[in-house]
Amino acid sequence: MAALGSTAPNNLLTTQGLSRNFGGLQAVSNVNFDLPEGQVRALIGPNGAGKTTFVGMLCGRISASAGRVAFLGEDVTLLPAHKRISRGMAYTFQITSIFGRLSLRENVALAVRRRLAGHPDQVQGEVESALSRVGLLDRADQIADDLSYGHQRLLEIAMGLGQKPRLLILDEPTQGLADSEIADFKNLIRSMAGQTTILLIEHNMDVVMEMADFITVLNFGEILAEGSPEQIHANADVQAAYLGTG
Amino acid sequence: MSDIRKSLVLHGGLIALLLLLGFVLPAYHHGNLARVMVLAVYAMGYNVLFGYTGLLSLGHAMFFAAGMYGMGLTIQHLGFSAEAALLSGVVAAFLLSTVVGLLALRTTGVAFMIVTLMFAQTGYLVVLYFGEWTRGDEGFVIQKASRVIAGIDVSDPANRYLTALALFAVCLWIILKLVQAPFGKVLIAIRENEDRARMLGYDIFRHKLVAVIVSGTISGTAGAFYGLLFGYAGASFATVQYSIFPLLWVLLGGAGTVTGPLVGALFMFYLIDITSGLTSAYMLFAGVALVLLTLFARQGLVGEIRRRFAPWLP
Numbered sequence: 001m002a003a004l005g006s007t008a009p010n011n012l013l014t015t016q017g018l019s020r021n022f023g024g025l026q027a028v029s030n031v032n033f034d035l036p037e038g039q040v041r042a043l044i045g046p047n048g049a050g051k052t053t054f055v056g057m058l059c060g061r062i063s064a065s066a067g068r069v070a071f072l073g074e075d076v077t078l079l080p081a082h083k084r085i086s087r088g089m090a091y092t093f094q095i096t097s098i099f100g101r102l103s104l105r106e107n108v109a110l111a112v113r114r115r116l117a118g119h120p121d122q123v124q125g126e127v128e129s130a131l132s133r134v135g136l137l138d139r140a141d142q143i144a145d146d147l148s149y150g151h152q153r154l155l156e157i158a159m160g161l162g163q164k165p166r167l168l169i170l171d172e173p174t175q176g177l178a179d180s181e182i183a184d185f186k187n188l189i190r191s192m193a194g195q196t197t198i199l200l201i202e203h204n205m206d207v208v209m210e211m212a213d214f215i216t217v218l219n220f221g222e223i224l225a226e227g228s229p230e231q232i233h234a235n236a237d238v239q240a241a242y243l244g245t246g
Numbered sequence: 247m248s249d250i251r252k253s254l255v256l257h258g259g260l261i262a263l264l265l266l267l268g269f270v271l272p273a274y275h276h277g278n279l280a281r282v283m284v285l286a287v288y289a290m291g292y293n294v295l296f297g298y299t300g301l302l303s304l305g306h307a308m309f310f311a312a313g314m315y316g317m318g319l320t321i322q323h324l325g326f327s328a329e330a331a332l333l334s335g336v337v338a339a340f341l342l343s344t345v346v347g348l349l350a351l352r353t354t355g356v357a358f359m360i361v362t363l364m365f366a367q368t369g370y371l372v373v374l375y376f377g378e379w380t381r382g383d384e385g386f387v388i389q390k391a392s393r394v395i396a397g398i399d400v401s402d403p404a405n406r407y408l409t410a411l412a413l414f415a416v417c418l419w420i421i422l423k424l425v426q427a428p429f430g431k432v433l434i435a436i437r438e439n440e441d442r443a444r445m446l447g448y449d450i451f452r453h454k455l456v457a458v459i460v461s462g463t464i465s466g467t468a469g470a471f472y473g474l475l476f477g478y479a480g481a482s483f484a485t486v487q488y489s490i491f492p493l494l495w496v497l498l499g500g501a502g503t504v505t506g507p508l509v510g511a512l513f514m515f516y517l518i519d520i521t522s523g524l525t526s527a528y529m530l531f532a533g534v535a536l537v538l539l540t541l542f543a544r545q546g547l548v549g550e551i552r553r554r555f556a557p558w559l560p
Contacts (some may be wrong), residue, residue: 059293061445068526079447082445082447082448082449082450085446091445093441093445095444097441097442098439099435099438102435102438110431110443113428159446206481243487
């Protein structure tokens with residue numbers, strides 16, 4: 001990997017002054033954000049706070065109106081999405097996005113193969129390992145469209161795992177999952193902690209408070225507060241803006 | 247039996263069957279089948295783009311014609327040998343598809359259809375404009391003396407059939423390899439969900455461009471062989487009608503199946519052949535066949551077989 005440049009030595013991802021407006025609407029404005037390697041970071045905020053737009057700019061789905069994004073110490077602001085992904089980001093969609101007419105095995109194989117282009121013999125093993133980590137290995141040969149919504153969410157996460165990313169961005173992964181599946185999801189995140197840096201957009205506060213090392217709160221496209229789960233929990237501004245108990 | 251073995255047996259068996267038919271069919275059907283095999287290659291090229299990548303082109307006649315004229319004009323005016331002329335047809339289609347791909351892929355969806363249609367119309371008009379060399383609508387005959395590949399006279403029906411079969415077999419093999427390779431699986435992924443494929447780190451534009459080039463070059467190769475084997479090149483092969491044909495054949499046979507284009511071309515050829523003997527409104531039958539297909543076998547004949555009985559079909 002490239003040497004870390006101007007960013008602080010432990011930061012996997014940094015943004016400076018990152019902004020995006022859609023017409024007159026300032027969806028994200030002037031966000032300075034640092035994500036240290038190995039952290040599980042939750043990104044929370046009310047609906048319309050700009051969370052999806054913000055991570056869209058991180059992974060290149062949405063271009064920034066202003067500001068910079070640095071990943072692994074290099075400026076990636078102008079790189080198209082696929083180049084950022086191949087440098088070690090992975091993104092799971094808020095609205096489930098899978099290859100519905102292909103088998104689960106092929107869905108995950110597509111995620112694995114790009115990384116293992118020179119080693120086709122290893123693909124099968126990694127596919128099965130990713131599927132088994134989300135508990136879908138016994139359904140590997142089913143067609144993805146035939147799965148329940150919750151299982152499709154898990155398949156999407158398996159596709160993220162299959163990429164073995166340095167940074168895994170999960171956009172509302174537990175939406176639509178049953179309680180038991182949420183428990184499994186938490187275990188999955190725990191099993192990755194330390195190896196993979198995770199940026200988690202999440203509405204389920206139990207998941208956030210339990211899993212996150214650190215929390216960033218967005219409101220009206222700006223960072224309202226940052227801190228440990230305890231600090232955020234106690235923060236009066238956050239309570240007022242987000243939890244509605246202020 | 248593994249899927250790869252099954253596929254080998256099926257496609258090897260198909261080639262063997264076509265070879266056998268070459269020795270037993272009566273002259274009329276023998277000639278038809280040779281023609282259908284070359285047209286099937288045209289449709290197989292089309293299928294790479296439409297069936298596997300999900301890009302609907304309405305302008306593939308330009309690639310077919312590029313191959314045909316790249317071959318025919320160099321024989322007619324530059325005195326090329328058949329081998330060199332075929333190569334020049336393939337190169338012409340390759341170059342044209344590269345340029346068209348670079349420009350047309352800046353659009354998607356309906357705009358891509360319109361842009362390819364317009365390019366193909368331009369191609370047709372260019373053929374007419376240079377009528378002094380191309381002989382326009384009237385076209386020109388490729389002399390029997392020029393139609394000799396490696397010492398084999400392809401104006402002879404038996405040789406022509408075997409040449410068409412060899413071309414078909416080679417293209418079948420190339421497309422099988424392509425769609426079973428990781429590259430082909432990415433094309434399918436683009437067809438199924440382009441955004442997701444991009445967010446898995448695949449360069450969508452590059453994959454689509456290669457798909458256009460492979461598709462256009464195979465279609466052009468079919469055009470070059472068609473002109474040489476049947477001894478004629480004319481502007482009718484550059485018309486919009488010839489852009490629609492491979493779409494119909496592929497839809498009938500099964501988009502995104504390796505053998506669908508042959509089945510579709512064969513079915514359509516004989517549907518028209520038989521019904522045109524009954525009535526002058528024979529296109530009505532083609533229309534009814536398409537309606538029935540849309541109602542009962544939306545994935546085409548081979549596509550339907552794959553869905554119901556043989557999910558392993560490539």
